[in-house]
Amino acid sequence: MAPHIVSAFESDLQELRARLSEMGGLAEEQLSESLDAVRRRDLPLARRVITKDLELDQREIALEELAVRTLALRQPLAQDLRETIAALKIASTLERIGDLSKSIAKRVSPMSETDLAAIGGERLNNSILGMGQLAQTQLSDVLDAYGARDTAAAVNVWRRDVEIDELYNSLFRELIDLMTRERGAVSHGAHLMFVAKNLERIGDHATFIAEMTYYVVIGQPLSDDRPKGDPLFPLPEVDSLTDRETV
Amino acid sequence: MSDQVETTTPVASGGGADPNAAVKMVGKGVNVYYGDAHAIKDVSIDILDKTVTAFIGPSGCGKSTFLRCLNRMNDTIDVARITGTIELDGQNIYDKNIDPVQLRARVGMVFQKPNPFPKSIYDNVAYGPRIHGLVANKADLDVIVESSLRRAAMWDEVKDRLDQPGTGLSGGQQQRLCIARAIATAPEVLLMDEPASALDPIATAKIEELIDELRENYSIVIVTHSMQQAARVSQKTAFFHLGILVEYDDTSKIFTNPTDQRTQDYITGRFG
Numbered sequence: 001m002a003p004h005i006v007s008a009f010e011s012d013l014q015e016l017r018a019r020l021s022e023m024g025g026l027a028e029e030q031l032s033e034s035l036d037a038v039r040r041r042d043l044p045l046a047r048r049v050i051t052k053d054l055e056l057d058q059r060e061i062a063l064e065e066l067a068v069r070t071l072a073l074r075q076p077l078a079q080d081l082r083e084t085i086a087a088l089k090i091a092s093t094l095e096r097i098g099d100l101s102k103s104i105a106k107r108v109s110p111m112s113e114t115d116l117a118a119i120g121g122e123r124l125n126n127s128i129l130g131m132g133q134l135a136q137t138q139l140s141d142v143l144d145a146y147g148a149r150d151t152a153a154a155v156n157v158w159r160r161d162v163e164i165d166e167l168y169n170s171l172f173r174e175l176i177d178l179m180t181r182e183r184g185a186v187s188h189g190a191h192l193m194f195v196a197k198n199l200e201r202i203g204d205h206a207t208f209i210a211e212m213t214y215y216v217v218i219g220q221p222l223s224d225d226r227p228k229g230d231p232l233f234p235l236p237e238v239d240s241l242t243d244r245e246t247v
Numbered sequence: 248m249s250d251q252v253e254t255t256t257p258v259a260s261g262g263g264a265d266p267n268a269a270v271k272m273v274g275k276g277v278n279v280y281y282g283d284a285h286a287i288k289d290v291s292i293d294i295l296d297k298t299v300t301a302f303i304g305p306s307g308c309g310k311s312t313f314l315r316c317l318n319r320m321n322d323t324i325d326v327a328r329i330t331g332t333i334e335l336d337g338q339n340i341y342d343k344n345i346d347p348v349q350l351r352a353r354v355g356m357v358f359q360k361p362n363p364f365p366k367s368i369y370d371n372v373a374y375g376p377r378i379h380g381l382v383a384n385k386a387d388l389d390v391i392v393e394s395s396l397r398r399a400a401m402w403d404e405v406k407d408r409l410d411q412p413g414t415g416l417s418g419g420q421q422q423r424l425c426i427a428r429a430i431a432t433a434p435e436v437l438l439m440d441e442p443a444s445a446l447d448p449i450a451t452a453k454i455e456e457l458i459d460e461l462r463e464n465y466s467i468v469i470v471t472h473s474m475q476q477a478a479r480v481s482q483k484t485a486f487f488h489l490g491i492l493v494e495y496d497d498t499s500k501i502f503t504n505p506t507d508q509r510t511q512d513y514i515t516g517r518f519g
Contacts, residue, residue, distance in 0.1 A: 001512075001517065002512060002517045003517065004515070004516050004517055005516050005517065005518070006516060009516065075474075075475055076515070077474060077478070077502050077503070077514045077515050078502065078503060078504065078505055078510075078511050078514055078515050079511060079515065080515045081502075081503060082503065082504075219503065219504030220504070
């Protein structure tokens with residue numbers, strides 16, 4: 001596309017793109033470090049992730065200011081308008097991904113390896129980390145797709161979210177099983193459940209960025225017939241759990 | 248909070264056209280030549296009733312020329328030659344038996360610069376009804392003058408000084424007076440050639456508000472250089488470039504997702 005007649009407008013749009021891609025990089029880093037902290041049960045690293053979330057929040061505010069200023073001063077239209085709106089929405093999505101990563105970091109369990117092994121938690125940890133890897137790939141692929149304005153790549157990410165959903169559903173079942181069997185595993189299991197849920201949400205946010213990519217390029221929303229994972233099997237009745245405990 | 252649910256949603260300005268809007272004027276294969284210069288090239292367009300249609304495009308693209316075809320204002324230019332047909336309610340306005348003066352009573356026009364006659368406010372508005380013989384007596388004329396000024400949203404501002412010269416009003420008031428004058432003959436179509444470009448933002452806002460109200464009764468065609476104004480006031484937008492009608496669609500479509508690259512380049516300010 002030809003550059004704008006008004007060069008300041010052009011540089012505003014470029015600045016928006018640059019800031020968004022910086023935010024994307026930071027969100028990826030936060031997710032990857034929070035997963036490292038889970039894998040290594042590394043509390044200091046978890047704390048660093050939690051503190052660093054503030055930076056993503058501040059960057060979102062700064063990007064929002066720039067986008068609002070661009071809307072007010074330049075009154076962008078057509079693709080420029082779509083891009084400015086998408087930048088606003090993606091920035092807040094990245095900020096949410098940062099929050100979810102922080103929330104994952106807060107779940108890092110200080111449990112010793114022997115205790116973990118006793119409840120069979122190591123295997124579950126690995127399943128969670130597999131899911132985490134998938135979420136990381138989704139996020140990194142969708143950010144690349146947005147940067148390249150590649151709708152085919154964006155749609156691929158959008159379709160692949162079903163894999164995360166399915167992993168989440170099977171993990172959920174396993175965790176319920178574990179916590180039903182082993183009372184000692186309830187605390188660790190509950191933490192892992194939150195981590196899994198957060199990763200599943202990050203996957204959803206990646207699909208939203210894919211939808212925004214499509215919108216910016218094509219000008220129309222991506223229709224909402226995305227494949228979703230199987231619905232969860234019914235939760236065990238609370239009564240049956242209580243019965244088991246009282247027996 | 249009200250628990251009432253709105254059952255009908257009015258068609259918002261800057262959105263799309265009412266799908267039930269009737270076709271008011273039809274241009275078919277219109278070409279305009281000024282001497283050797285080919286100013287309008289084979290333009291065909293349906294203009295809807297009770298709808299604001301914006302003509303946009305860079306200077307010299309032919310949008311004003313085409314607008315002036317719609318009430319035969321180009322007849323007054325000797326070197327102008329027009330081919331093709333333009334229909335108003337199915338009748339070709341370039342037919343030999345059409346009187347251009349009568350036509351212009353049905354298709355009124357408001358110009359870029361307010362041009363009130365050097366007469367009183369009252370006589371400015373009364374001029375059209377008088378020359379077209381639309382009224383039988385003074386009482387009828389009073390009614391038309393008042394209702395026209397009311398519809399132009401300026402009755403309260405001028406009702407106590409109707410005998411004062413129209414040229415003594417502010418720019419924004421003069422333009423609204425010209426709109427009142429144009430609607431006094433009860434036209435069916437109102438053509439506006441950059442009606443707010445010489446006005447300050449408040450007067451512009453009043454004109455835009457007025458255009459929105461007038462849409463209930465008229466088919467309005469507006470030429471504007473302000474992209475934002477076109478987006479705000481119109482439901483249909485036509486983009487002209489080098490005498491060609493490049494794209495004509497719902498305003499919301501043109502301004503968020505135009506089909507043609509030339510439209511995209513123009514409205515985003517990238518025309519090289």
